[in-house]
Amino acid sequence: MPRALADIPLAERCRPDKIEDILGHTKYLKPGSPPRKQIDAGDKVKVTIMFRGREITHPEIAWRLLQRMAELLNEVAVVERQPSLEGRNMFIILSSAQKIRVKEGVQS
Numbered sequence: 001m002p003r004a005l006a007d008i009p010l011a012e013r014c015r016p017d018k019i020e021d022i023l024g025h026t027k028y029l030k031p032g033s034p035p036r037k038q039i040d041a042g043d044k045v046k047v048t049i050m051f052r053g054r055e056i057t058h059p060e061i062a063w064r065l066l067q068r069m070a071e072l073l074n075e076v077a078v079v080e081r082q083p084s085l086e087g088r089n090m091f092i093i094l095s096s097a098q099k100i101r102v103k104e105g106v107q108s
Helices: 016-024 035-040 053-057 059-072 097-107
Strands: 005-011 044-050 077-086 089-096
Touching: 005 035, 035 044, 035 089, 044 059, 053 059, 059 077, 059 089, 089 097
Parallel strands: 005 044
Antiparallel strands: 044 089, 077 089
16 A cells, blocks of 8 residues: 655646656655655655646646656656546556565566
């Protein structure tokens, strides 16, 4: 059972080449623990992209941004919930890949 759901708020206008900086940024999470450490600790990470104004007309940009974040964290995380649009927010939920692998090993 995960201890917490860490939320990382982003905006659609965030440049994809800055995702690496965002992943290491500690402003959005507990002090001193970037998303990778959160996932290693067993927590889930919810990445939310908030749309403003006409940004909602291009949800594919946000979808690509969320997919890029999932690709960068694929060593330690699996996508628990695919990117989905709810109102003016699109989000993805990532959880620890290690727990999934352990469960698969027990069932085999």
